[in-house]
Amino acid sequence: MLKIALAQLNVHPGDPRRNVQSMERCISQAKEQHCHIIVFPELSIPGYLIGDIWDQPDYIRECVHFGERIRALSDRITIFFGNVACDETRLNPDGRQRKYNALFVAQNGQFIGPERSPYPYYIKTLMPNYREFSDTRYFTSLLQVSQERHLFPEDLISPITLTFSGGQTLRVGPLICEDSWDDNYPFKPMQYLHDNYPLDVFINISNSPFTLGKTQRRHRLFGKSIGQFNVPALYVNCTGIQNNGKNIYTFDGASGAYGKDGSLHYECPLFHEELAILDFDETSHTFVSPQKQNPQEEEVADICHSLQYGIRSFMENAGLSKVVLGVSGGIDSAVNAALYASILPKENILLVNMPSVYNSSMTKDLAQQLADHIGCYYTVIPVQDSLELTRKQFREAPLLQNGEEKGHLALTSFIEENIQARDRSSRILAAAAAAFGGVFTCNANKAESSVGYATLYGDHAGFLAATADLWKHQVYALARYLNDVVFQREVVPQGSIDIVPSAELSASQDITKGQGDPIVYPYHDYLFRAMVERWQRVTPETILTWYAEGTLEKQIGCSVNVRDVFPTAKAFIDDLERWWRLLSGFAVAKRIQSPPVLSISRRSFGYDLREAQLKPYYTTRYEELKQTLLNQ
Amino acid sequence: MLKIALAQLNVHPGDPRRNVQSMERCISQAKEQHCHIIVFPELSIPGYLIGDIWDQPDYIRECVHFGERIRALSDRITIFFGNVACDETRLNPDGRQRKYNALFVAQNGQFIGPERSPYPYYIKTLMPNYREFSDTRYFTSLLQVSQERHLFPEDLISPITLTFSGGQTLRVGPLICEDSWDDNYPFKPMQYLHDNYPLDVFINISNSPFTLGKTQRRHRLFGKSIGQFNVPALYVNCTGIQNNGKNIYTFDGASGAYGKDGSLHYECPLFHEELAILDFDETSHTFVSPQKQNPQEEEVADICHSLQYGIRSFMENAGLSKVVLGVSGGIDSAVNAALYASILPKENILLVNMPSVYNSSMTKDLAQQLADHIGCYYTVIPVQDSLELTRKQFREAPLLQNGEEKGHLALTSFIEENIQARDRSSRILAAAAAAFGGVFTCNANKAESSVGYATLYGDHAGFLAATADLWKHQVYALARYLNDVVFQREVVPQGSIDIVPSAELSASQDITKGQGDPIVYPYHDYLFRAMVERWQRVTPETILTWYAEGTLEKQIGCSVNVRDVFPTAKAFIDDLERWWRLLSGFAVAKRIQSPPVLSISRRSFGYDLREAQLKPYYTTRYEELKQTLLNQ
Structure with a gap:
């Protein structure tokens, strides 16, 4: 029987000293428990998402040095850990240091590499270069190594025998x-190892962010492979958060042990560190005890846990404890306030309502209700006087050219809408946050972000956009979940859930008359999702094709009938082009300057979905199909 | 004798229709001139930097379709062009379409692939994955193809015979x-082709952005290779601008023909489209005529041309013709104003001076002078009243908790500095730009950006940061160049060049008393450059090592003596840590929300220098060295 410690560690990217301290603590605990083996996550010393810190030789040297310190602790235990390995013998093609993402195994003070490998560590073979990942930017893969040496990868990959x-x-x-x-990879490491060597166990070390639905998907896929090979497996992932600037990812852990039939034998808790100790019978290839699986939860619970964990960790890492939220009485700001209230003491939250003449007493009351439900600080600072001041200043300041007066700048109603939005965030909230000793939040949702239905330096501003990767229907689901499950009382006011969403920025957006946003969420949520989140991303060409075929609702997964929303093909096309123009045009410019997003979806704006600022484009096929439909 | 047309085209990324129209125009001109061959740049149909539009199958199909249209035009001319090639036979490892960055050669209506290749096109072999490039994210390389087919790359790469x-x-x-x-690549395509086949000419199609000093470097390196192989070469690059969100790159073109001795025979103009027609003697392997080379210019001229071209192109592409600049009387805003004035009619420029009580009459006069020199619109809108309004509102608005008053938010002097900065940009400039029918600029420089010496939503805001990739000394050089060479008169006021740089945001920043910025540019410009732009990026560990060795000035290239600036090791270390804390800490948070940068350096913040928001880190060696120095 072998005792294996599975260290689901909170890996702090960019802080090897702290990571190594945690590892040392785990190693000494595992030694006390007489474990034979302890396994840490991938890149457990340097962290994974650290941007171009990978180009700092000082940092790499530091991590390698810490790896040596871990090696020295392997006197009574075998230690699996992930670290960067630096190849001193040559540079990368671009002239930078050559580095590997490596699995080190230390026993009796020595590193033990794979049987046939010339390297004293295992080099990551398959390199993700999609979504938020850029492995090839930083690491040389086993496949490249083999190609350079004029070997096939099979010559390099082999088991580690202990x-x-x-x-x-x-x-x-x-x-x-x-x-x-x-x-889909042409070279399959698991398959190859299984086909060529008798194996007792697979050990996979990971550094893999949470994505909605991913944990279940992974268990299913990983389990399937393992069952097919009839070899048990350990999977060790980290917790914590990591980011690449625009995207902040939570790491759920969900480390576990799989039996040789592919069934999940043990699963660590999500979003919590754990040092799990498992008994493994190395002769029968069976995990004996303990046995545990997390309960499967509905999507909104996963969303809520990931967001709570992400916000809490991000604030902790940045040394922040207080937040200010602008609250309008609408659903987005109410959900954000309730989310922060589920994490922070109520004394650390300040809600600010900033009405103009266009805000109804209905929404002002809802904002106040929200604050009362939470029990946090609340204040009202109107934007009307500031708007008047700006009007007056613009009226009174002459435009001069070579000393001659040449009229004035005139403010239109549309300009005044944006003035109000910017006044709320850039003047009031930013100052209030500084005075309160905290930061202010961005309460955007993903439908708005997609088409830039927000004002830059206005409601688009903030230290973090916690709900900007949620579609509007997910925001509503989260509102109900927070009330029903998290607080078990009404915190998000029912009125905020019931009213029609509206910006209330002009007389034409009178919420008491039901005049709301131009976005029809039950359709546009799903249209934008198809354009943004599909792996093979969709443009108006495909949308229009589906519309013509009558399959659009099914393809994008919306429950409204598109022909009820748009009575004619022309109305449908006008709407499609209106939003495509924004989504692929001006909204990109806004996103370039938007706050970081807590990323939970399979495609999140930022480093995950990378964008250039370009003119919206319509393909030739689209133009042809459009003409056909309009001529019918 | 063969007539070869070299089409240095302005490639519009994301607009294949427009690119193909330009290509068709060039082809018909070349046919009229009885050219045998016409050569277009790499990816001349789709463009190169288009972000994850590469994941849209509709877009890829459109580009492939346009490629067929170009093929159909090859009846009386042989056409070399770059396009995306889509492999329908299999998906990528990540499940997306498999695509190649390919060189197509069309003759008599047929595509002609390399002699030994199974593909009817040449596939790009070496993939840049550094700086702003992410080739592997989108394209499969010839090396990957060969590895999958269990071939060595030599089996796939071969000449195209016409x-x-x-x-x-x-x-x-x-x-x-x-x-x-x-x-530095293990496989060298030029070398391999030369060693295995007799060749008449190399043809390199490129889509390669401008970087300061790159053109000369390329000529030198390319020329060296060619001379060594004794084979002449054509190099065809595009003009125009492309971006990846945060970074906007200009493409200088600088296409040309190299003789077999490696000498530059013909060079297209920089930043201008050209259809150059060259006579090539295919028997003697010699370019006969014409002969032309661009004059070599000093660095500041290259900076100025790239920025002018970049601003003009970016505004054209976005449909913008008017700008508003906040002008303080300082050097950065003055240089930006002069730059825009060198591109736009003076009626399309509005300068706004926005003084508070802290602004000296000296700088206010300089702002006015600048406007007079340009002859553009000018207005003065003070921020004092708005600051007073905010003070009053904060004083009068009680903080409530469950209906009870709990004091007020207090504004400190530091908070008020930032209120002023945000008031200028987010209230006044944003509204002024909208009323003027244009956009407002961000006038940051790279030293400020490095350490976040700017206010978010304040002077950090704007549609474009044209000079944010220039160190302060380059801003000064540009000021002099604009006056001396571009305008040949004083446009940037001499007073703005002479005064000490200062933010003038509080009583302690009194410019009339010489109280300026905390950044000592003659040292910090070079310190930050070492941390940011070096290929192997430097951290405080290396800086302190150089300091201890006495080689710091030489290593970072600054002309001040560091021991004159910092009398003690402690003073040096305090300063180093102050800026490192910001550069690798809060400044990153600001850059995440900063405007796009016109990128000219070898490492520009954004997609070129990718950053995660992390805690500043000091290595163990740094801490040890610091203790040694402090104990001395």
């Missing part, structure tokens, strides 16, 4: 993260 | 961009 003082032996198939998700 | 109606033949070594810069 012998223990009790006489047990263990032949481990080493894997790093992506190496197990090899479905 | 026969012309006059009986001439031409054996071309095909290359795409990076394929010629193979210094």
Whole structure:
């Protein structure tokens, strides 16, 4: 029997000193428990998403040095950990240091590499270069190494064989993260290891962010591979948060042990550190005890847990404890306030209502209600006087050219809408946050972000956009979940859930008359999602094709009938072009300057969905189909 | 003799229709001139920097379709062009379409692939994955193809052989961009082609952005390779601008023909489209005529031309013709105003001075002078009243908690500094720009950006940061160049060049007393440059090592003596840590929300220098060295 400690660690990217301290603590606990093996996540020393810090030789040297310190602790325990390995023998093609994302195994003070490898560590074979990942930017893969040496990868990949003082032996198939998700890759590390060597266990170390639905998907896929190979597996992932500027990812952990039939034997809790100790019978290849699985929860629960964990961790890392939220009485700001209230003491929250003449007493009352429900600080600072001042200043300041007066700048109603929005965030909230000793939030949702239905330096501003990766229907679901499950009382006012969404920025947006946003969420949520989140991204060409075929609702997954929303093809096309123009045009310019987003979806704006500021484009096929439909 | 047309085209990324129209125009001109060959740049149909539009199958299909249209025009001319090629036979590892960055050669209505290749096009071999490039995210390289097919790349790469109606033949070594810069790559396409086949000419199609000093560097390196192989070469690059959100790149073109000794025979103008027609003697492998080279200019001239071209193109593409600039009387806003004035009619420019009580009459006069020199619109809108209003509102608005009054928010002097900065940009400039029918600019420089010495939603805001990739000393050089060479009169007021740089945001920043910025530009410009732009990026560890060795000035290239600026090691270390804390800490948070930068350096913040929001880190070696120095 072998005792294996599975260290689901909170990895702090960019802070190797802190990570190594945590690792040392885990190692000494595992030694006390007489564990034979302890396994840490991928890149557990440097962290994973650290941007171009990978180009700092000082940082790499520091991490390598810390790896040596961990090696020195392997006197009574075998330690699996992820670290960067630096190849001193040559540079990268671009002249930078050559680095590997490596799995190190230390036993009796020595590193033990794969049987046939010339390297004393296992090099990650498959490199994700999609979504938020840019592995090839930083690391050389095993495949590149083999190509350079004029070898085939099969020459380099092989098991790591361990012998223990009790006489047990263990032949481990080493894997790093992506190496197990090899479905479309031409070279399949798991398959190759299984086909060529008898194995006792696969050990996969990962550094894999949470994505909605991913945990279940991974269990299913990983389990399927394992069952097919009939080899048990350990999967060790980290917790914590990491970011690449625009996107902040939570790491759920969900580390676990899989039996050789592919069933999930043990699962660590989500979003919590754990040092789990498992008994493994190396002769029968069976995990014996303990056994545990997390309950499966509905989507909105996963969303809520990820957001709460993400906000809490982000604020902790940045040394922040207080927030200010602008609250309008609408759903987005109410959900954000309730989210922060589920994390922070109520004394650390200040809600600010900033009405103009266009705000109804209905929404002003809802804002006040929200604050009362939370029990936090609340204040009202109107924007009307500031708007008047700006009007007056613009009226009185002459435009001069070479000393001659040449009229004035005239403010239109549309300009005044944006003046109000910017006044709220850039003047009032920013100053209030500084005076309160905290930061102010951006309460955007993903439908608004998609088409830039927000004012830059106005409601688009803030230290963090916690709900900007949620579609409007997910925001509503979260509102209900917060009330029903988290607080078990009405915190988000029912009135905010019931009213029609509106910006209330002009006389034509009178919420008491039901005049709301131009976005028809039950349709546009799903239209924008198809354009943004589909793996093979959709443009108006495909949308119009589906519309013509009558399959649009099914394809994008919306429950309204599009022909009820748009009585004619012309109305449909006008709407499609209106939003495409924004989504692929001006909204991109706004997103370039938007706050970081807590990312939960399979495609989140930022480093995950990368965008250039370009003119909106319509394909030739689109133009032809449009003419056909309009001529019918 | 063969007539070769070299089409240095302005490639519009994301607009294949427009690109193909330009290509058709060039082809018909070349046919009129009886050219045998016409060569277009890399990815001349889709463009290069288009972000994740590469994930839209509709877009890819459109580009492939346009490629067919170009093929159909090859009846009396051989056409070399770059396009995306889509492999329908399999998906990428990540499930997306598999695509190649390809060189197509069309003759008599047929595509002609390399002699030994199974593909009817040449696939880019070397993939840049550094700086702003992410080739592997989008394209499969020839090396990957060969590895999957269990071939070595040598099996796939071979020349393209052409026969012309006059009986001439031409054996071309095909290359795409990076394929010629193979210094550190293990596989070297040029070398391989040369070693294995007799060649008449290399043809390199490129889509390569301008970087300061790059043109000269390329000529030198490319020329060296060619001379060594004794094969002449054509290099065809595009003009125009492309961006990836945060970074806007100009493309200088600088296409040309190199003789077999490596000498530059012909060079297209920088930043201008040209259809150059060259006579090539295919028997002696010699370019006959015409002959032309651009004069070599000093660095500041290159900076100025790139910025002017970038601003003009960016505004044209976005449909913008008018700008508003906040002008303080200082050097940065004055240089920006002069830059825009060198591009736009003076009626399209509005300068706004927005003084508070802290602004001296000296700088207010300089702002006015600047407007007079340009002859543009000018107005003065003070921020004092708005600050007073905010003070009053904050004083009068009680903080409530469950209906009870709990004091007020207090504004400190530091908070008021930032209120002024945000008031200028987010209230006044944003509204003024909208009323003027244009946009407002961000006038930051790279030293400020590095350490976030700017206010978010304040002077950090704007539609474009044209000078944010210039160090302060480059801003000064540009000021002098604009006056001396571009305008040949004083446009940037001499007073703005002479005064000490200052934010003038509080009583302690009194410019009339010489109280300026905390940044000592003659040192910090170079310190920050080492941390930001070095290929192997430097951290405080290396800086302190150089300081201890006495080589710091030489290593970072500054002309002040560091020991004159900081009398003690402690003073030096305090300063180093102050700026490192900001550069790698809060400044990152600000850059996430900053405007796009016109990128000219070898490392520009944004997609070029990618950053995560992390805690500043000091390595163990740094801490040790610091203790040693402090104990001395």
